[in-house]
Every structure is written in C-alpha cells, then in structure tokens.
Amino acid sequence: MSDRQSFERLDAEDSLASVRDLFVVPDKVIYLDGNSLGALPRATPERVRALIEDEWGVSLIRSWNAHGWIQYPRKLGDKIASLVGARPGEVVAADSTSVNLFKLLAAALKLRPGRNVIVSEKENFPTDLYIAQGLTEMLGTHELRMVTRDELIESIDDDVAVVSLTHVDFRTGELHDMRELTRRAHESGALILWDLSHSAGALPVDLEDAQADFAVGCGYKYLNGGPGAPAYLYAAERHHDAMQPPLSGWMGHVAPFAFDTDYRPAPGIERQLCGTPSVMAMAALEVGLDILLDVDMDVVRKKSQRMGDAFIELVGEQCAGLGLSIACPTDSAARGSQVSFSHEAGYSIMQALVARGVIGDFRAPDVLRFGLTPLYLRHVDIWDAVAILKDVLVTESYLRPEFQKRQLVT
C-alpha cells in the first residue's frame, strides 16, 4: 500500500465515497478531529434557517405543536437508538453528556441500595470521573473507586452499585469488550453505564445484545450534530419504571402543561428529560443523524479499520526513528475509530500539523490523536496526512532537542 495511487484506488472503490459530498470539507484541510467536533453537513444551514425563520419567526410559540418541537427529544432518541442497538423508547436526546451521566449514575445508585461504590477507570474521560466525584461528594454516602484497566474486573465486588466506563478510550482508542464487562458487572449484582461518545456513529454498537443497563453519548462528534449538540441517554426498558430522576424538571413530568404542584414522572424514558432543550440544536443534530441512518455501519467500521491500519503502517514506514511511539492498539478489532501516537514534543508537533492543514488534536501529556471519520475522509487523506507528519518531524527546527526543552517549559 505504499504509494499514493493505491490509496486513490481504494477511494475509487469506496462505496462511502459519495457520502463525503454531504459534508462541507474545507479546502486545504485534512480533518482528523471529527472525534472532537464532526464536520458540517451540507443540509444543516438550510434546516436551521428554516427552523429559525419559517418556524420560530412565523409560528412563534405555536411551533411547539405545529412543527413538532415537543417531539424532538424522543424522535431523535429513537434515531440514535437504531445506531446503538437500542429499541425505540429507550433513548432520548437531551442536555449534555455530563448532565446525563449525573442523571443515570444517581438513578443507578438508588436502584442498588446497600451498595455504595461506583467503579470507573482512571483513564476514563475526565468529565465522567468528575461527575461521579461531584455526585458522591454531594451524597456523602458513596465513593468512586478509580482503577486501572487491568484492575477493572477484580474491582467489581459486592459493594459496587454501578460500573461507569467509556466504550472507546479517548486517548488510546482502546475498545472495551462491552458484552463481557457487562456480564461481569451483572454477575456481581452491579449495573453498568457505557459512555458511547467515541463509538456511536463510528462503529456498530449493540446495547441490547450486551444487556447494558445505561448509556450516554455526545451529539457533536461522530454524529455531526454541531458544536455543543444535544447529548443523549439510554436506559434499558426493564429499569424505566423504577428509575427516580434526580433532575426532575418539568419536561420529564407526566403532564408538563397541567402545571401540577407535585412531580409525577412520565412513564418510560421521557422521565429522564429535565428542562427545555435548544430546538435549533435539536434540528441540527437531526441532519447529522439522518446521514448516519442511511449508511451501513459495518461498511463504516470496515473503512475506519482499513484507514487506521494504513495510518499505522505508513507511520511505521515513513516516520521510523523520528520519535513517535504508537499509543493505540495495532489490532484494529481492539481499536475505536482513531489512531494515537505519543511524542514528548507532541504539543508542538500538533501545532505544526494544524498550521499545515492536518487537524488532529493533542491530549495531555503527550498524545497526538487522529480521528478517523469514514463518512467524509478519503484514503488519500491518510496518505497525505502521514506525508505531512513526516515532513514536520524531519524539518521543523523546534523538534531539535534544545528547542524541545524550551517548549516543554512554557
């Protein structure tokens, strides 16, 4: 695979090639950060314009019914459900990932009285840990047990109420075995919550098959919903009736417009709603979701794996001896839709790459992270990105040892 032509051939044969045309991809940019903020779907500006001008501007308050605004959380939830192996009525789009984590962790603790531990990984995405810390701090009766990946299984003992994990590690891209870990949690009588922010829309997810209890995820990465898009949450139907929403806002009330004095939770997943969601943000998210619902997630996954393997192979060929270490699994089956490398001057290297139009991101302390988004990336983008990476490593003067030291101090 080590010439550009072979990558062009892969693009010519790519059944997803035309999907790229549904996105705005700026000239002179190779965008390897769709796992931080997905690209703009071409249909989004017109959809949001119509929402603003033709719905809000004309129908005003009547739009909640006339234009179905009130249905958005559930309607988008059902669309997301089909991407993550959930059933209609098990997912809602709402709030942020962090807020949704809080709702589900708090509910999970109530479902397991007598157990006072939340288990999570030290390497989990920080907000997942922070939210658990805030919750346990607030309650004063529970603790967060943070363990390494290796200690995970043995840490799930009889004290554990809920295990909270991210499916794909945000730094290394390492993929957890959702089915096996869910089984181990259940075996110990614990519940499990999966953060799908780095997997939904990037690879097939099957929550029902895994028998997962809860999940959350974000709308602005692989779902291409726009900056700060609504997040989502999943709760398996078997838990719905017993779940007490700690954030019991009016949108989760059985009859929000009855203006009752007492909170009575809506049946089903709707009780997980809290306040009024941004309708603009919902409309934009729907455009991103509709693109995903039209593609085959197995095809997306295969292209992602192929691109990741090629990236790693090319770096091995082109950048040998230039100080990069691989920081993700080489086996594509164990890897999410990203590749990662570490380098002690990682921050500076990423700055240089971005200046040359190769946009990945840096994750402290030393990780260069490149997200792979098969919907709008071409195989030649991988070739070109690695060529530029090599060029940066070879030519940038600040990579000389004496300059590195200065960089690391600042």
Add this chain to the structure above:
Amino acid sequence: MSDRQSFERLDAEDSLASVRDLFVVPDKVIYLDGNSLGALPRATPERVRALIEDEWGVSLIRSWNAHGWIQYPRKLGDKIASLVGARPGEVVAADSTSVNLFKLLAAALKLRPGRNVIVSEKENFPTDLYIAQGLTEMLGTHELRMVTRDELIESIDDDVAVVSLTHVDFRTGELHDMRELTRRAHESGALILWDLSHSAGALPVDLEDAQADFAVGCGYKYLNGGPGAPAYLYAAERHHDAMQPPLSGWMGHVAPFAFDTDYRPAPGIERQLCGTPSVMAMAALEVGLDILLDVDMDVVRKKSQRMGDAFIELVGEQCAGLGLSIACPTDSAARGSQVSFSHEAGYSIMQALVARGVIGDFRAPDVLRFGLTPLYLRHVDIWDAVAILKDVLVTESYLRPEFQKRQLVT
C-alpha cells in the same frame, strides 16, 4: 384612553417604537406570548448562519479558540449580569433553568449545614418545585416546605436553608418584593434563590441591591434567545469559593484541557458550568441580549406598565358582564409584564383568540395570560387585542353555558 386614536398617539410618542423593527413580527398576529417564547430578532438568522457556515464549517474544532466559542458562557453571563443588577463574573449562561436550579439549590444546602428545609411557594412555577422535590428525594435528608404566599414570611424559620421563589408569578404576574424577602430570609439565617424567568428583560432587577444570594432565569422569554435558549445562573461573589458544584462537569474544571483525573473547581462563577453548551444557541441568545443592552430598562418598564393598565381598563370597559375576572394585580407596581384574567371557559376562549391571531396562552385551571413585551408590541396592539377578545366573548357560540360544559369535559 378609550379610542384607537389615543393608542396610535401613544405609539407615535413611544421612544421604543423603532425597536420593533429589530424583530420579525408576523402579519395579522398580535403576539402576547413573548413571556413564553420571545419573538425572533431580525439579526438572528444571519448570526446563526455565520456561526454555522463561516465558523463551524470553515474553522471546525479551531473555532473554540479562533471564534471565541469557549468564552460564550461567561461573555453572555456578563451581558445578563448588567440586566439583573449583578457584577461581571457573577453570572454564566448555561444549561436549562431546571438544571441551574438544581445546581444552586444543592450548593445552597451544603452552605447551610444543620438546616434541612427548602421553602417555596405552592404557586411557584412547577419546574422550580419539581427540581426541589427531586433533590430532597435524592438526598433523603432534606424536605421541601411548600406554602402559600401569605404563609411565606412565617414559614422561614431556623430550619430553613434556602428560600426558592420566582420573582414574578407565572399565572398572576404578581411581583414579589425581592429586597424585603431577601432581608427576611437572611434575618433567619437562610439563603435565597430568585427565579428571574419572568422578570429579567421585562423590568429592572437589582440583585446586588437586594443582596440576593442566587438566581436563575431563562433565555427564551423576554431575552428573545430562541426556543430552548441557554438559561443562566447567578451566584453572589461572596459565595463563590465555598460553593461545591454537584454537577461537576469538565467545563467547570479549573483546567478542562489538562484532562486531570480529579475534579478541581474553577475559581469563581465558572465552576457552575458543567458540560459543553450548544454554541448555536449561545450565538442566538447573544443577539437577543444585545438588543436589550441598548434600551433603557426603566423606559421598557414604564411602557409595560402603561400597556398593562390600558389592557385592564379596556377589558373593564369593553368586556363587562362577559364572565372575565381579573387575575393579576391592578396596581402596575405590583405586577410583572403581563396581565391575566380567569374565565371558566378560558381554554376555549384562548383557542378562539389564537385562531383570530391574538396569541396569548392558557394556564390551567382557568387563566388567560397575556404577556407584554414593550420591545415589539405597540399600544394599538392592546386596543386591537381587547376588541377581538370582546368579539370572541360576545359571538362565539361555544361560550353559551350548555356548550361550555361539553368543552370542560373533553
């Protein structure tokens, strides 16, 4: 004042008349529901288009810095601060009103250990009650004491940690004396939280003068931020350092991009942030705020009071004997920016009004509510609205007693 010409004269002399041109006001509509969803500012579509196409579409992830996205919560917070008598750094735009209520109530309880009661009014906006109910339910150590307006002062005893009130009653428009109630709460050693959803942007608010501890409010009513706009929260600076955020998400971390394992709250108001906000929604809210920052809130208040007085007076003249009872204070100094009337066929009457282009709203059990938004309402709108209301009351056959009964059953 009882001819249309006198209302036209008021409009001709109105220094706010030109502000109406900054809004889209649909033809054949008299919009008296800006207290549910504010009208669309003319500048909003272009601002949101630019955000989507020129920022997200072109700069992608780099926009967080390049286009100042990361500053939105604080930047808009400072703008809101100037509308509610707070200082820069005491307000952030974030999440929904409900979520912000939860954050502040939970923090307030921690600030008053040994006190286990939240006091609120039975007639408070339901989500304010529901959130307090969910919080106390979750903690299991505190209770919500719901009292009538008359019982309020005597209910604030030594057990009370925090008093949670809405400044303007959502049904009746009745205005609380913020300064006096804050004083009474403090006298008992309690904290106080004000929901400004129905006051900020409609009348002058001075949180600092009142010595208020906390406040929340919504962006989509008088602030004209669009459906589900970001809400905001205020905390007096004196409390910042001691506040523990229960929703401790990464946006409230002292260094979100350090990806630390442990939550360390940001200094100041930023620790009240949780997850990633919708940037589109923030951009739209800013357009609404900028209009408000350009007008004199005392002038807005005076016009609102004049419109409300005229509405009540006209209803008295035109609709006498047609079954309406006044359901708001007649003294405009005691009233927010709305008028309310009750009628046992209120729901049907509002349906008929809406069908004729007079958009107010109905609030169970029997309240017809008309919001007054001086930025885009004319005095003649009040005249015309009451004329149509009279016509509905006189001519609609379903207002006959035998039909009313059928309506009330369905």
